[in-house]
Amino acid sequence: MQKPRFFLRTDGNAHIGLGHLARCMALADRLGTYGQVHFLLSASSAEAALKLGLSQQLLVPEAFSFDSARSLVPQLSPGDWVIIDHYGLNQPYLDALKAADMGTIQINDLPDQALAPFALLNHCPNLTPKDFPAETPKPKHWLLGLEWLLLRSPFPSLIANPPEFGEGLFLCFGGTASGGQLQKCLQWLHESEYAKPVRVICPNPAEAAFVAKRFPNLKIAAFAQQTAHAMASLMRASAVAIVPSSTLALEALAAGVPLLTGITAQNQSLLAQRLQDFPGVQQLGSWEKVSAQDFLGALARLDHWSSPPPRPLPKPWQAFPNWLKIPYEPTA
Numbered sequence: 001m002q003k004p005r006f007f008l009r010t011d012g013n014a015h016i017g018l019g020h021l022a023r024c025m026a027l028a029d030r031l032g033t034y035g036q037v038h039f040l041l042s043a044s045s046a047e048a049a050l051k052l053g054l055s056q057q058l059l060v061p062e063a064f065s066f067d068s069a070r071s072l073v074p075q076l077s078p079g080d081w082v083i084i085d086h087y088g089l090n091q092p093y094l095d096a097l098k099a100a101d102m103g104t105i106q107i108n109d110l111p112d113q114a115l116a117p118f119a120l121l122n123h124c125p126n127l128t129p130k131d132f133p134a135e136t137p138k139p140k141h142w143l144l145g146l147e148w149l150l151l152r153s154p155f156p157s158l159i160a161n162p163p164e165f166g167e168g169l170f171l172c173f174g175g176t177a178s179g180g181q182l183q184k185c186l187q188w189l190h191e192s193e194y195a196k197p198v199r200v201i202c203p204n205p206a207e208a209a210f211v212a213k214r215f216p217n218l219k220i221a222a223f224a225q226q227t228a229h230a231m232a233s234l235m236r237a238s239a240v241a242i243v244p245s246s247t248l249a250l251e252a253l254a255a256g257v258p259l260l261t262g263i264t265a266q267n268q269s270l271l272a273q274r275l276q277d278f279p280g281v282q283q284l285g286s287w288e289k290v291s292a293q294d295f296l297g298a299l300a301r302l303d304h305w306s307s308p309p310p311r312p313l314p315k316p317w318q319a320f321p322n323w324l325k326i327p328y329e330p331t332a
Contacts, residue, residue, distance in 0.1 A: 103328030
C-alpha cells in the first residue's frame with residue numbers, strides 16, 4: 001500500500017518564538033511511522049529548526065503566501081496531507097487545497113480562530129468542541145485534549161517515569177526574549193540571595209553569556225537554545241520549572257517538575273487557565289504584571305513539594321487515526 005506524504009507548514013525563530021515549530025516537530029515524530037514527512041519553512045525558520053534537532057526532510061521554497069495554495073511548493077500532489085500551524089492560515093487557502101484533493105489539518109491554539117480543515121488539532125487539556133464558538137466552522141474530525149498532546153521526544157516517555165526530585169530552578173521563556181522577563185526573574189532571584197543552581201535557556205549564545213556575567217552571585221548555568229533531550233535533562237535536574245503557559249509548560253508537566261508559569265502572549269490564555277487544575281502548578285497570570293513579591297511568593301509555595309507532584313497525563317497518540325495512515329481520500 002502506498003504510504004502517505006505529510007507536509008508541515010509553520011514558522012519559528014527568535015522574533016516570533018519556537019512553540020509552533022516545536023509542536024510540528026513533535027507531530028512529525030508521530031507521522032514518520034506511517035509515511036514521508038517534509039517541513040516547509042522559511043529560511044530563518046529552517047535555521048531555528050536545525051538548531052532544535054530537526055531530522056526530517058526540509059524544503060525552503062523561495063516565497064510563502066496564504067493568498068494562493070499553489071505558492072506552497074510545486075511538489076504537492078493529490079493525496080498529500082498538508083498540516084499547518086500558522087496564524088496566517090485562512091479558509092480559502094484550505095478550500096483550495098481540498099479542491100486539489102489534499103488533506104488538511106490545522107494545529108490550533110485559539111478556538112476563535114479555528115477554521116474548517118479536514119481535521120483540527122488542539123492539545124489544550126479538557127478541550128471539547130463545545131469550547132469553540134457556535135459559529136466556528138466544523139472540521140470533519142476533532143483531535144482535542146491531552147490524548148493528542150504534541151510533545152517532542154523524549155517527553156512522552158517521561159510521563160510514566162517520575163524523576164528523582166531535583167535541586168534548583170529551570171528557567172526558559174522560549175525562543176524570544178519575552179520582553180526581558182527572563183532577566184527580571186533572575187534579578188528577583190539575585191535580590192533574594194537565591195543560593196541553589198539556576199539553569200537558564202536563552203534565545204541565543206550572546207544572551208546566555210550576558211546573563212551569566214550580569215548575575216555572578218547566582219549559581220547560573222546558561223545555555224543557548226537546546227534540543228528536546230537536553231531540555232528534558234535540565235528540567236528533571238531541577239526542583240521547579242519557570243516557563244510560559246505554552247507547550248513548554250506541557251513539557252515540564254510531562255517531565256514531572258513542579259511548575260511556575262504565566263502568560264507571555266495572548267494565545268496562551270486558554271492553556272494558562274487549564275494548567276491551574278494540575279497539582280504542583282502555580283499560575284501567575286500575565287508575566288508583564290507579575291511583581292517580585294508575586295514571583296517569590298509563588299516560588300515559596302512550591303517549596304513544600306518534597307517529591308515530584310502527581311501528573312494525571314495520558315500517554316498521547318495511543319489511538320492513531322486510521323485515516324492518517326494512508327494518502328488522503330477525498331471521499332473519506
